[in-house]
Amino acid sequence: MKEIMAIVRMKKTGATKKALVAAGVAGFTAIRVLGRGKLVTDSKTLEECRAKLLAMGMDDFTDAGDTEKLVTSFLDGSRFFPRRLFTILAHDEDVPRIIEAITRANRTEYGIGDGAIFVMPIEDAARVRTGETGEAAIW
Amino acid sequence: MLLIRAIVRPEKKDEVLAELSSAGFNAATMVDVVGRGKQKGIKIGGMVYDEIPKTLILMVVPDEEKEKVVKIVLETARTGTEGTFGDGKIFVSPVEEVYTISRNTKGL
Numbered sequence: 001m002k003e004i005m006a007i008v009r010m011k012k013t014g015a016t017k018k019a020l021v022a023a024g025v026a027g028f029t030a031i032r033v034l035g036r037g038k039l040v041t042d043s044k045t046l047e048e049c050r051a052k053l054l055a056m057g058m059d060d061f062t063d064a065g066d067t068e069k070l071v072t073s074f075l076d077g078s079r080f081f082p083r084r085l086f087t088i089l090a091h092d093e094d095v096p097r098i099i100e101a102i103t104r105a106n107r108t109e110y111g112i113g114d115g116a117i118f119v120m121p122i123e124d125a126a127r128v129r130t131g132e133t134g135e136a137a138i139w
Numbered sequence: 140m141l142l143i144r145a146i147v148r149p150e151k152k153d154e155v156l157a158e159l160s161s162a163g164f165n166a167a168t169m170v171d172v173v174g175r176g177k178q179k180g181i182k183i184g185g186m187v188y189d190e191i192p193k194t195l196i197l198m199v200v201p202d203e204e205k206e207k208v209v210k211i212v213l214e215t216a217r218t219g220t221e222g223t224f225g226d227g228k229i230f231v232s233p234v235e236e237v238y239t240i241s242r243n244t245k246g247l
Contacts, residue, residue, distance in 0.1 A: 033168050035166075035169070036165060036166060077165050085168065102240070103243055106240045107240055108241070111241050111242075114240035115240045116237065116240065116247075117240065118140075118199055120235060121233060
């Protein structure tokens with residue numbers, strides 16, 4: 001019995017749900033969280049992101065300095081971004097399949113901020129409806 | 140790897156996270172929760188409040204960094220010199236595998 005905790009982009013919630021159904025595990029719990037990752041030190045990726053964000057934020061109404069400040073705060077690693085935290089209970093043998101499905105559904109071309117997956121052991125589980133415990137309670 | 144779940148006062152979260160970040164633990168997930176502790180909530184007048192707002196901070200760190208993170212949270216999340224009821228709790232649980240989606244690799 002394993003608990004899979006996957007933190008993904010808000011926008012990828014639908015894709016993740018679809019991928020889970022395709023992988024044969026439909027059950028999950030999801031909550032809205034705020035998250036940030038480790039500091040990105042790759043200056044090339046950062047520059048690319050910066051240019052893209054600056055281009056998006058430039059208009060006739062906003063002060064260029066404000067936009068620049070905002071973009072800097074986006075990229076210096078101190079800001080928390082909204083993410084979706086999926087919690088999935090699974091049998092041991094299903095874990096690699098689920099991880100593969102989540103990874104495939106969530107990778108983007110940005111190279112950063114796609115989230116993380118944690119696999120944790122679970123001692124026991126119980127199904128409230130029937131009172132079943134252990135492996136039988138998962139599916 | 141270990142998962143550290145810290146339940147702290149919402150007004151302390153910024154301080155705790157800033158302290159963790161400056162110690163090199165930038166990555167964290169947080170979520171607003173409600174809860175009560177051993178004191179069964181707080182009683183003000185005739186009203187019992189047992190859904191007290193807290194912030195849950197989730198961090199996954201290598202085993203050897205646990206002590207450092209726990210110490211930082213303990214020191215910064217405490218109110219006053221003695222600490223007060225409601226300052227929160229820290230739970231540590233094992234994590235078997237970690238994957239980073241953007242790099243499609245195993246590990247943090």
